[in-house]
Amino acid sequence: MPPEERINQQIPVKLVVSNTGSGTARNVVVTDPLPARLNAVGSEGRVMRYEVGDLAEGQSKALLFMVSSAHTGTYKNTARAVADGDLSAQATDETIIRKSQLALTKTATEKQYAGRNVDYEITVKNVGDALAQNVVITDPVPDTLSFLSGSDGARLVGNTMTWDVGNLRPGASRTVKARLKSSVTGTVPNTAYAKSDQAQQVSATDSTLLVGIPGILLEVVDSPDPLEVGDMGTYTITASNQGNAPGHDVRIVCETEDNMEIISASGSTAGTVAGNTVTFSPVDVLPAKQKAEWNIRIRAKTPGDVRFTTRMTSRELQRPVMETESTTVY
Known part of the structure; x- marks a missing residue:
């Protein structure tokens, strides 16, 4: 198995059984009981079983199947081969399954006069244990606000602010800022989103109370x-x-x-x-x-x-x- 993989990805498992003796190994059977939470792709069984048959002296047979898991962790997998005459052998390998996971926080100007500027600060962090690739932050501008500026190369796509964050290593974070202008009174919520190639989309919302003044x-x-x-x-x-x-x-x-x-x-x-x-x-x-x-x-x-x-x-x-x-x- 590869030393590392990501959750929900297909992981190849290759078993090779070889006859290293001086005679024919007859009725060779290979079994591989999968560890908990590691599932065979295309099979509901927990034990992979292959009836190889006879192996002549020096002959080998490769067996390949795919597994996946929705859970992180270290998975140790042991396969065993048996044949007539009490012949047996086993081999163990392990893989570490990791995942990138995003967390998003957002703060907004708590209270502001209508017609004035509202500032936002958005922070995305990789709280997983794998690299988050091609992270993107998006923030649709509410109908009652208008875009003024954004930090870190912010782009306005339609009516949505967009930041191309790039890759985030485990534990790394990135903070971006935006400034919008208000036009009406009332409480205005604003929701930002972050996603990457492997991580699920996350969101964060904060609100600004826009107050008016009689003149x-x-x-x-x-x-x-x-x-x-x-x-x-x-x-x-x-x-x-x-x-x-x-x-x-x-x-x-x-x-x-x-x-x-x-x-x-x-x-x-x-x-x-x-x-x-x-x-x-x-x-x-x-x-x-x-x-x-x-x-x-x-x-x-x-x-x-x-x-x-x-x-x-x-x-x-x-x-x-x-x-x-x-x-x-x-």
Whole structure:
């Protein structure tokens, strides 16, 4: 038998029985009981038996069969030949069956803002006891991500990142990296795969939590400006969520100076007038790319360079957003 082989490969076993005596060996029979977990190819029997017949002086007969095993280890195989007249002989040989086995690990950026880059590190290791040949790592890019770059000669085949690792000796490993760009919020899993000519494919998955942020723009516009004493005017307040996540508990409070009288307040939520101040009920949720709008009607009372101040707060804002609009009253 060959000194080494791999699992599930056909291994040739060659038995040679020879008559080294000075007469004819009659009714020669060769038997070979196979060791446990070593199986004959094409036969369910555990003992290989060959009726050779007679062997003349100096004559030899070669017998060949194939075995295989799905298990690693050292296999010692002993065959025995017998003939009439209590003639017998035996011979032993052994083979070591090895296998390459891949292990794969993957780490991803744990948490990132949507629209930012996500980094991956993938490590393949040969944890078997045989050479892993032509190792390849593949990593399909999720639909919500886009490829930016990869280390170690990464190729983008279709929408799959591919690394040709080559051969890995037992215990050897290789680490590659990739950078993708996110586009949406949510948890995005990503699975990488590794395989070789002899080893079974393995996979590893890690996920990134992509979070969004509300970006609420506060705008205040007066109309008309300038304003004559006694005339009516309108302040329009707009809160536009330009971010990629909803804003919560958005509150608007407006205040004017004594030069003006607040007549009414209306809009996306109800407003309460108290003197020179209007407080609007909160917007519970302002979705991304949506806006809320309010209008305050005023009457000009006395001339001056008047300031109209709006304050916006929300659950996500750590500080109020202030917007001041100037109006000339004459």
